[in-house]
Amino acid sequence: MRLFFLLLLCSACAMAQEKPVYTDARNFQFIGKGLPTDPVYVRLDTVQTRPMTQAVKYLSTHSAGIAVLFQTNSPYIRARWQLAKGLFYANITPIAHSGLDLYCLNKGRWQWCGVGRPGDKDTLNEGPLVSDMDTAMKQFLLYLPIYNQVTSLEIGVAPGASISRVEKPAVDTTRRVVIYGSSILQGASASRAGMAYPAILQRRTGWEFINLGYSGNGKMEFPVAELLATMPAKVFVLDCIPNPSAEEIRERAYPFIKHLLTKRPEVPVLLVETAFREHGYFDLKVGKVVKEKNDVIRDVYTKLKSEGFKQLYYLPATGLIGHDHEATIDGTHLTDLGFMRQAEVMLPLLEKLMKKSAPAK
């Protein structure tokens, strides 16, 4: 009897001390990338961003919208990830800006199952994503940090467990939606990476979404339009009214959008107004600026439509984030509540555009 308990104890100790086996994530498939890059963890690499502003170059290193697909039968999954630097944002959780967000394919649907928590001391993080699962083979989708740069990522599983590339990924990469925009698009202020609206839509539709949100810098510079026009896409979404001034929109929006429409006549382009800033109901200056920007982009849309661009569509901001004024953390940046509302408004519209662009096989 004593021996039995001793054996039990040893076995418990062994489990507690068991070292996971780590695999470099670069062995698996990445989604959410507009074009291939080197290194794989950035959204655009230095060759692609050469003609762009310093800010866009820098923000392109953030891994917003990038996710890795893998399958394993391990009872637990851990991660070890190195970040470029420590961060503090008053309006974003560390789990969102520097952490990981894991989903498991359950009966054909992506279901949330765990997060990787970054620490505040070190830029090398290691920790559990999910534990104590059954050991059936499962497909996983792991979103990378939305506001930090990942320099390495390894996935840890139990010794003896299998981990590999997914054979039949539940993401249809032929149905790609490429979205260009601001900090809101990049994911501020989702609670975790998978709650930025493109990520929600990705899981709901099974399509691939490319997040080209540039915090404070989605300003419609022409070289961005030139690069967008080279990306494989079935639908383009331009959610880039938050950052440029009304004057910048007046100058840049017409050539930017026209370039995309002309170079890619087969791809529907959805133009999205900026949601009204919630503090703009009290801050009269802010309220005026938002209204003016939407007025200007509506004019550009009308002009392009009058020129015959039938594949251009328009989404007014009314109702985009609800009517209770509670969908943001700071008046500008959407919380999970705001992102869920925006995703629900956009979903039927994107389904319609995808049907035009890529009819069912």
Added chain:
Amino acid sequence: MRLFFLLLLCSACAMAQEKPVYTDARNFQFIGKGLPTDPVYVRLDTVQTRPMTQAVKYLSTHSAGIAVLFQTNSPYIRARWQLAKGLFYANITPIAHSGLDLYCLNKGRWQWCGVGRPGDKDTLNEGPLVSDMDTAMKQFLLYLPIYNQVTSLEIGVAPGASISRVEKPAVDTTRRVVIYGSSILQGASASRAGMAYPAILQRRTGWEFINLGYSGNGKMEFPVAELLATMPAKVFVLDCIPNPSAEEIRERAYPFIKHLLTKRPEVPVLLVETAFREHGYFDLKVGKVVKEKNDVIRDVYTKLKSEGFKQLYYLPATGLIGHDHEATIDGTHLTDLGFMRQAEVMLPLLEKLMKKSAPAK
């Protein structure tokens, strides 16, 4: 002409350099406090927590659910607040754990209008809450940090503007709901203080809500029941199943709840199951624990009902935070999406209980 521009410039400089006039918040009315305390910024003071655990003593210093009411005609509002210490939580935004959250009464409804952003370097913070408003007299509600201790708070307005106690507060402090529970109740992981579910319900109903959420420590120790029984309340809510083990619930729930029911027979008591942990669908151990805890509390409820306590009510967790598995940041702690869902489920039930407890005047 030159003189005119010089004068314009000087006036612009003067505005930029204008020093706000600060008033100590203790001059105004505070809501969200179960009992009066000294100092006013804590939820329970050292006299009230004397028989409680060290953890409850410490967490009672957090200002979760406490808000200050004031009226002003200033075009801007600033705040200066001193915190007990700097914090890092992977799963909470700094704005929620250490910041401020401002609402303005607009046509009889509380509408969000600004946040106070804490810095990462210093525990003394100063900054704008809202700017460039019209100068009509308005009523404001400012929530304090949910996971930090405030040691001083001052409200800044424009020189010459009026700021004072509200004459007719849009919060009915005779209709008080006192809620006891865990970190979720305390507000993890709302994006800002006003998105914890009691705060949402407060603005929706116009009643006063007392937040006695104790992160990791809402464990139903008997002295807590004794203190609760002394608090003015029209409804009690016990949302305290997340923290105690099934064994602790088995031991403590019956005497805890019975004490409250017996001492305060006039007050309806709503018992809330703990929402299923979202990682519990994969983590078999977690899933089992949550199910067991809800089974135990349901038995306690059934026993007390069979003893004739008619004022005891029960809210099962099914549907409490939706069915899409997206309402938490980490499986346990609700985001604004989760809190909004829980508030919407609880609202009609609380309205029913309030009608029993405090019929319309």
